[in-house]
Amino acid sequence: MAYPYRHEKETLVLSECFGDPSARTVAGWKRVGGYQGIARALEIGREATIEDVKASGLRGRGGAGFPTGLKWSFMPKNSSRPHYLLCNADESEPGTFKDREIMRWTPHQLIEGCLVGSYAIGASHCYIYLRGEFFETTQVMARALEEAYAEGLVGKDILGSGVDIDITLHVGAGAYICGEETGLMNSLEGRRGEPRIKPPFPAAVGAFGMPSTINNVETLCATAHIARHGGEWYRQWGTDKSPGTKLFCVSGHVNKPGNYEFPLGFPMMELIDDVCGGMRDGRALKAVIPGGSSVPIMSADDCRACSLCYEGVEAAGSMLGCASVIVMDETTDIVKQVRRMAHFYAHESCGQCTPCREGTTWATRILQRIEDGRGTEDDLDTLVQISEQMTGTTICVLSDSLAMPIISSIEKFREDYLALIRRGERVGAA
Amino acid sequence: MPDNGPRADTVTLTIDGREVTVPRGTSLLHAAETQGTTVPHYCYHPGLSAPAQCRICLVEVEGAPKLQPSCVTMAEDGQVVHTDSPAARRMRQGVLEFYLVNHPLDCPICDMSGECKLQDYVFDEGREHGRGREPKRVFGRDDFGGDVLYYGDRCVMCTRCVRFMDEVARDSRLTVVERGSRAVIDTFFDSGLEGASFAGNVVDICPVGALVSKDFLHKARAWDLDHTPSVCTSCSQGCNIELHTRDNLVQRLMPRENQEVNGHWMCDYGRANYEWMNRPGRLEAPMAGRGGERRAVDWKTALEHLFVRLQGGTGDVMVVGSAEASNEGLAALGWVGEAVGTVSARVFRSPRADDEEPLPGYPLLVRRRDLAPNVDGAGLLGFERAGDDTGAGGLEAVAGHDGIVLVLGDGLADQDVRFGASAGLFVYLGSFDSPAARNADYVLPVTTFAEEEGSFVNAQGRVQRFWPGLRPPGSARPAWLVLGALAAALQGGRTPASAAEVFAGLEAGCAAFAGLSYDAIGESGVRLEAVHG
Numbered sequence: 001m002a003y004p005y006r007h008e009k010e011t012l013v014l015s016e017c018f019g020d021p022s023a024r025t026v027a028g029w030k031r032v033g034g035y036q037g038i039a040r041a042l043e044i045g046r047e048a049t050i051e052d053v054k055a056s057g058l059r060g061r062g063g064a065g066f067p068t069g070l071k072w073s074f075m076p077k078n079s080s081r082p083h084y085l086l087c088n089a090d091e092s093e094p095g096t097f098k099d100r101e102i103m104r105w106t107p108h109q110l111i112e113g114c115l116v117g118s119y120a121i122g123a124s125h126c127y128i129y130l131r132g133e134f135f136e137t138t139q140v141m142a143r144a145l146e147e148a149y150a151e152g153l154v155g156k157d158i159l160g161s162g163v164d165i166d167i168t169l170h171v172g173a174g175a176y177i178c179g180e181e182t183g184l185m186n187s188l189e190g191r192r193g194e195p196r197i198k199p200p201f202p203a204a205v206g207a208f209g210m211p212s213t214i215n216n217v218e219t220l221c222a223t224a225h226i227a228r229h230g231g232e233w234y235r236q237w238g239t240d241k242s243p244g245t246k247l248f249c250v251s252g253h254v255n256k257p258g259n260y261e262f263p264l265g266f267p268m269m270e271l272i273d274d275v276c277g278g279m280r281d282g283r284a285l286k287a288v289i290p291g292g293s294s295v296p297i298m299s300a301d302d303c304r305a306c307s308l309c310y311e312g313v314e315a316a317g318s319m320l321g322c323a324s325v326i327v328m329d330e331t332t333d334i335v336k337q338v339r340r341m342a343h344f345y346a347h348e349s350c351g352q353c354t355p356c357r358e359g360t361t362w363a364t365r366i367l368q369r370i371e372d373g374r375g376t377e378d379d380l381d382t383l384v385q386i387s388e389q390m391t392g393t394t395i396c397v398l399s400d401s402l403a404m405p406i407i408s409s410i411e412k413f414r415e416d417y418l419a420l421i422r423r424g425e426r427v428g429a430a
Numbered sequence: 431m432p433d434n435g436p437r438a439d440t441v442t443l444t445i446d447g448r449e450v451t452v453p454r455g456t457s458l459l460h461a462a463e464t465q466g467t468t469v470p471h472y473c474y475h476p477g478l479s480a481p482a483q484c485r486i487c488l489v490e491v492e493g494a495p496k497l498q499p500s501c502v503t504m505a506e507d508g509q510v511v512h513t514d515s516p517a518a519r520r521m522r523q524g525v526l527e528f529y530l531v532n533h534p535l536d537c538p539i540c541d542m543s544g545e546c547k548l549q550d551y552v553f554d555e556g557r558e559h560g561r562g563r564e565p566k567r568v569f570g571r572d573d574f575g576g577d578v579l580y581y582g583d584r585c586v587m588c589t590r591c592v593r594f595m596d597e598v599a600r601d602s603r604l605t606v607v608e609r610g611s612r613a614v615i616d617t618f619f620d621s622g623l624e625g626a627s628f629a630g631n632v633v634d635i636c637p638v639g640a641l642v643s644k645d646f647l648h649k650a651r652a653w654d655l656d657h658t659p660s661v662c663t664s665c666s667q668g669c670n671i672e673l674h675t676r677d678n679l680v681q682r683l684m685p686r687e688n689q690e691v692n693g694h695w696m697c698d699y700g701r702a703n704y705e706w707m708n709r710p711g712r713l714e715a716p717m718a719g720r721g722g723e724r725r726a727v728d729w730k731t732a733l734e735h736l737f738v739r740l741q742g743g744t745g746d747v748m749v750v751g752s753a754e755a756s757n758e759g760l761a762a763l764g765w766v767g768e769a770v771g772t773v774s775a776r777v778f779r780s781p782r783a784d785d786e787e788p789l790p791g792y793p794l795l796v797r798r799r800d801l802a803p804n805v806d807g808a809g810l811l812g813f814e815r816a817g818d819d820t821g822a823g824g825l826e827a828v829a830g831h832d833g834i835v836l837v838l839g840d841g842l843a844d845q846d847v848r849f850g851a852s853a854g855l856f857v858y859l860g861s862f863d864s865p866a867a868r869n870a871d872y873v874l875p876v877t878t879f880a881e882e883e884g885s886f887v888n889a890q891g892r893v894q895r896f897w898p899g900l901r902p903p904g905s906a907r908p909a910w911l912v913l914g915a916l917a918a919a920l921q922g923g924r925t926p927a928s929a930a931e932v933f934a935g936l937e938a939g940c941a942a943f944a945g946l947s948y949d950a951i952g953e954s955g956v957r958l959e960a961v962h963g
Contacts, residue, residue, distance in 0.1 A: 175609070177609075192606065197481070197482045197499070197502055346610055346611065347610060348609075348610070349609065349610035349611070350609050350610070351587060351606070351608075351609045351610045351611065351612075351613035352481065352483040352587075353483050353484075353485050354483075354484055354485050354486070354525050354528050354529060354586070354587075355485055355524065355525060355528055357528075357587065357610055357611050357613065358528035358529065358531045358532060358611060359528055360610065360611075361531070361532075361567075361610065361611040362528070362531045362562065362564065365564040366563075366564070369563075369564070382561050385524075386524075388524075389520075389521070389524030389525075389527070389528070392495075392496040392497070393485050393488060393496075393497065393521055393524070393525070394485060395482065395483065
């Protein structure tokens with residue numbers, strides 16, 4: 001089966017085997033150079049592997065874009081306590097579907113990435129925390145892991161190196177907040193999925209109270225390739241601040257939505273107009289959410305000169321996040337879209353922190369009222385102020401994640417709100 | 431952790447423009463408290479872990495990118511903290527507004543009104559007018575079992591109650607169910623808090639009216655209650671408590687913080703045991719004459735006649751005290767006995783439970799076997815335990831004694847009407863009449879601990895004072911006043927005018943109390959061993 005959409009401009013590093021079921025086996029993965037990354041890492045040693053990842057400039061693909069090599073180097077050296085590597089495969093950011101595809105088609109890519117990461121941080125146990133809804137993915141991963149154990153790639157004395165690394169799959173129960181790193185740890189430990197206060201940071205006190213590092217699926221997969229080819233190799237793509245390739249999950253009103261892999265810095269309009277075959281039914285572009293629902297909305301104008309790298313999207317007033325590009329055409333009701341997102345965040349708020357627990361629900365209800373034609377202009381000021389009260393005041397950033405789309409949408413699409421509000425006033429709805 | 435050489439054990443920082451020096455490891459919230467600034471907080475409670483989730487204690491720390499939760503941010507050298515900067519104040523106002531999005535404004539019918547932290551903080555700093563136009567969510571009321579009711583609508587999700595049951599009671603019976611604004615506190619299955627021994631504390635620590643006591647429900651408004659520092663009399667632990675009174679009735683007992691005795695807590699057994707203090711049918715006037723000849727007299731007549739009888743007494747005295755009487759009362763009882771002759775029996779009776787029950791997360795607090803407050807004080811003052819573990823029996827010799835019999839505070843419930851029939855002189859001092867007091871020559875009404883000043887010695891050997899919270903009925907007087915006056919008359923001393931003066935006389939007969947002043951005991955008590963090194 002050919003992978004749904006391909007484009008000749010793509011740079012296939014992580015997604016080379018998408019659509020090829022034969023790559024799901026150890027043999028298939030080895031055919032494309034698999035398990036050479038961990039072999040080389042074991043050869044050059046822990047420190048050198050971390051140095052390679054540092055040199056590659058790889059930034060976390062889960063959304064925050066934190067340098068991976070630096071994160072690994074935070075782990076204590078010479079500590080007698082067990083270390084854990086946690087792989088965040090809870091992919092639940094609306095609009096994101098890259099990790100699922102990586103695991104579906106190339107489970108061994110992730111297993112190899114986990115081995116490299118575990119080895120580098122001195123962990124003898126890695127947990128892959130899978131999103132609860134990933135039924136097929138979990139099966140594929142479980143089958144691949146079983147084979148990897150059988151082949152001596154995982155478990156005791158991997159590849160005859162004397163290093164022990166176990167990998168456990170843990171399936172969540174389907175909560176957005178368990179994709180937050182410390183919420184994930186609580187969930188993994190069997191507690192309520194509630195983010196923890198930092199400090200202490202996971203590198204000091206993480207899963208089960210032990211030093212832990214948590215990385216996204218795509219990040220760990222990239223480290224498998226970096227371990228194999230070296231850090232400089234990875235820098236052949238991307239920009240100075242955003243090296244490497246990235247999977248872009250394009251969804252929404254384009255003709256060919258899907259996962260596309262490009263070097264970071266790829267122009268957004270080229271992605272939409274060329275790679276994705278342009279807008280649905282030839283309509284005009286209205287807005288783009290470039291990084292999963294938790295980032296500020298961009299207007300069509302913001303998109304023109306935007307290049308898809310961390311600094312490029314930031315310059316355009318938003319954030320690259322996990323590069324989940326949600327494209328909306330001129331027929332999109334922005335208020336409804338934002339209300340729908342607000343409902344999601346209100347539903348997924350864990351409820352610990354007051355501003356998030358109450359603010360997300362309140363904002364949703366105000367947005368619903370505006371959508372129903374019963375809003376006032378004061379509501380827009382209230383929404384912005386609530387959003388400001390929800391920014392930077394909580395343990396994790398879930399409430400910030402709603403505040404950003406609300407503030408940016410009111411700023412950039414105020415007319416959409418006002419149209420609904422005025423229509424409501426005209427027909428006299430109370 | 432690498433050792434970077436010796437570190438000072440204090441840090442100096444600036445809070446609201448004032449320099450403060452606190453021990454290393456002090457939270458900003460506590461550091462601010464040392465200079466008199468209370469940072470509003472809900473989820474933080476000094477007796478529990480700090481989850482930093484209510485977000486109202488955020489303060490500005492110069493150099494930090496965001497506001498910091500003062501309950502978990504530790505004071506560091508050179509920090510400059512602003513608890514009342516525009517940013518911190520704006521944020522607090524925001525959090526308070528968020529609370530009121532769903533919190534009902536049912537203060538007029540809420541038991542917590544008047545001592546509610548949400549009410550207080552909103553009055554202090556909240557917005558004048560709410561901007562919420564949306565209807566509030568409704569959860570309704572849930573019976574948690576035991577004495578606890580839960581009003582979900584009022585809950586601010588601070589989770590103090592959940593953490594109390596998890597961390598202090600170590601009996602995880604409460605939890606948060608659902609998430610986001612649908613989250614509520616709930617119990618597991620049907621048992622709830624029924625049968626838990628310390629669950630009443632969750633009502634005390636609830637900062638709002640979400641958890642209320644069924645016993646106290648709609649009984650009194652907080653601002654109508656008078657608070658009197660006291661000591662729980664239900665066992666020999668002597669938990670520090672407050673009597674909350676209104677209309678000369680005790681309405682409830684609340685724990686009073688004492689980290690040496692009970693922390694912030696008390697047990698449900700002690701908390702529930704207060705109705706007897708309000709019981710009617712009290713002895714209200716002194717009475718003279720046995721059986722059918724008994725008649726009410728005034729105190730002057732009673733004491734003058736009794737003084738004459740005691741002076742001409744026969745010499746052999748038997749004294750029955752009580753572990754519920756104060757040190758001062760028991761001591762004065764002993765003085766009277768010694769003044770008139772040889773004391774051949776000096777006993778008290780007190781019920782004992784089969785076991786004791788510690789509070790697992792605060793093991794200093796134990797519901798003791800001795801179910802009376804002053805067993806140790808009675809022991810120190812020379813009283814010997816008599817009778818069995820139900821507090822009965824053991825008075826055979828006293829019942830048939832032909833000399834002088836003095837009874838203080840023992841209701842003689844197990845004794846029959848022949849008690850003291852052959853006594854030369856039988857004086858009964860009590861709060862309630864008893865069939866066994868029928869043969870008493872004098873029945874003298876004394877106050878309960880709730881109506882008088884005095885002290886107890888708890889099971890830790892700690893002297894603790896209590897204060898009167900109720901007016902005594904009729905002409906009932908403190909036992910120390912009655913007996914102190916008699917002892918002074920018999921021995922030729924000065925009549926004590928206060929419990930403090932009686933207490934000052936204790937050291938003469940009991941070395942344990944030597945050198946201890948009543949004032950020094952204060953509201954938190956003093957351990958006797960500590961006084962004597």
